[in-house]
Amino acid sequence: MPEGASLGDPKLKAESARKAFEQEFERFARFRAGVSAESGLTLNSAEALERELSELRTRHTGKKSELASVKKLIGRVAPEERASFGQLVQQIEAEITRGVEEAEAALLAFINDARRERERIDVTLPGRRPRRGHIHPVTLVRERIEDIFVSLGYIVEDDREIETDFYNFTALNIPENHPARDPLDTFYTTTGLALRSQTSTVQIHAMQRRGVPVRMIAPGRVFRRDTPDATHNPMFFQVEGLCVDRGITMAHLKGTITEFVHRMFGPETRTRFRPSYFPFTEPSAEVDYSCFKCGGRGCRICKGSGWIELGGSGMVHPNVLSAVGVDAEEFTGFAFGLGIDRMCGLMYSLDDIRLLFENDVRFLEQFN
Numbered sequence: 190m191p192e193g194a195s196l197g198d199p200k201l202k203a204e205s206a207r208k209a210f211e212q213e214f215e216r217f218a219r220f221r222a223g224v225s226a227e228s229g230l231t232l233n234s235a236e237a238l239e240r241e242l243s244e245l246r247t248r249h250t251g252k253k254s255e256l257a258s259v260k261k262l263i264g265r266v267a268p269e270e271r272a273s274f275g276q277l278v279q280q281i282e283a284e285i286t287r288g289v290e291e292a293e294a295a296l297l298a299f300i301n302d303a304r305r306e307r308e309r310i311d312v313t314l315p316g317r318r319p320r321r322g323h324i325h326p327v328t329l330v331r332e333r334i335e336d337i338f339v340s341l342g343y344i345v346e347d348d349r350e351i352e353t354d355f356y357n358f359t360a361l362n363i364p365e366n367h368p369a370r371d372p373l374d375t376f377y378t379t380t381g382l383a384l385r386s387q388t389s390t391v392q393i394h395a396m397q398r399r400g401v402p403v404r405m406i407a408p409g410r411v412f413r414r415d416t417p418d419a420t421h422n423p424m425f426f427q428v429e430g431l432c433v434d435r436g437i438t439m440a441h442l443k444g445t446i447t448e449f450v451h452r453m454f455g456p457e458t459r460t461r462f463r464p465s466y467f468p469f470t471e472p473s474a475e476v477d478y479s480c481f482k483c484g485g486r487g488c489r490i491c492k493g494s495g496w497i498e499l500g501g502s503g504m505v506h507p508n509v510l511s512a513v514g515v516d517a518e519e520f521t522g523f524a525f526g527l528g529i530d531r532m533c534g535l536m537y538s539l540d541d542i543r544l545l546f547e548n549d550v551r552f553l554e555q556f557n
């Protein structure tokens with residue numbers, strides 16, 4: 190077969206490869222002289238263009254490109270045309286390569302500048318200060334209570350929130366059939382442990398751990414299946430108090446609580462003890478204090494009665510002392526349990542204690 194017989198027109202093929210490149214390259218050609226600030230390019234769009242350009246290079250100069258097949262024709266054209274055809278092909282290849290390289294260099298320069306700009310740190314800018322947090326109002330009240338009792342010689346105890354039947358009920362002299370054990374009142378885990386429904390559980394832990402005499406308070410979270418309303422939450426805070434020693438009487442209980450309310454709400458505050466019942470104290474009493482707002486005359490805060498409920502109290506039941514191996518003939522004690530959230534609600538004039546746990550920072554940051 191004579192050389193060039195079935196090659197078609199090699200020059201036409203070469204020109205067609207050039208044309209195909211030029212068509213696709215058109216949208217990159219404007220970058221050859223550099224990417225101007227007015228180009229409207231962003232870092233992201235420039236990076237995308239750079240990737241597309243690199244694909245274009247492979248399509249037009251790679252092994253499977255039209256140009257590659259044109260190059261293979263050089264050896265097959267008639268010898269008298271070979272030199273000029275070879276030159277043409279070389280020229281086209283040089284054009285393609287130069288075009289792509291120039292546009293690529295300009296895009297890369299733009300990309301580098303944009304990256305540097307993005308990462309630049311302006312050391313003269315003022316620093317961004319983290320916003321200072323606020324102490325939760327319940328914590329503020331708890332800390333005041335702790336300070337008062339610590340100054341009276343009490344230690345502050347902390348203990349677990351998930352309890353066995355023994356600590357939550359049995360050791361507190363709560364009988365088998367008592368309604369407090371009912372799953373309608375107490376939350377239970379699937380393994381039968383109880384979320385403690387009062388901080389009185391810490392009386393037991395503290396006496397086991399420290400023995401007697403003991404004087405401690407135990408602030409902490411407790412859980413009850415109470416329907417939330419303005420004065421109830423299913424999770425709230427109590428502070429337990431326990432004093433066990435030789436010769437402790439109800440007078441010590443009254444004196445201690447009275448001293449506490451004087452320091453907490455002011456020296457004119459009066460206390461009132463109403464007979465009550467708790468399985469773990471005998472005798473038991475509800476403690477009220479005279480309203481800190483109206484001084485006992487009656488107002489919106491105390492609902493006109495002049496008195497506000499503080500919590501439960503009483504003399505530690507001998508069965509509780511026996512449950513932890515303390516000789517109830519030798520030792521006596523008093524205990525009390527106060528609701529911190531309600532105290533907090535009253536002190537900050539909140540209409541609804543549910544506000545305390547809605548986690549609305551605009552509300553919480555008002556207190557300090």
Ligand code: FA5
Nearest residue numbers: 387389415421422425499500501502524525526528531
């Ligand atoms: C008790 O929990 C007893 N453990 C107190 C006690 C301790 C008595 C030691 C004797 C000796 P009571 O159920 O009354 O008692 O709760 C005490 C306080 O917790 C209440 O006065 C109230 O202020 C608060 N309280 C009770 N239920 C809720 C609730 N759902 N939401 C917010 N506060 C509550």
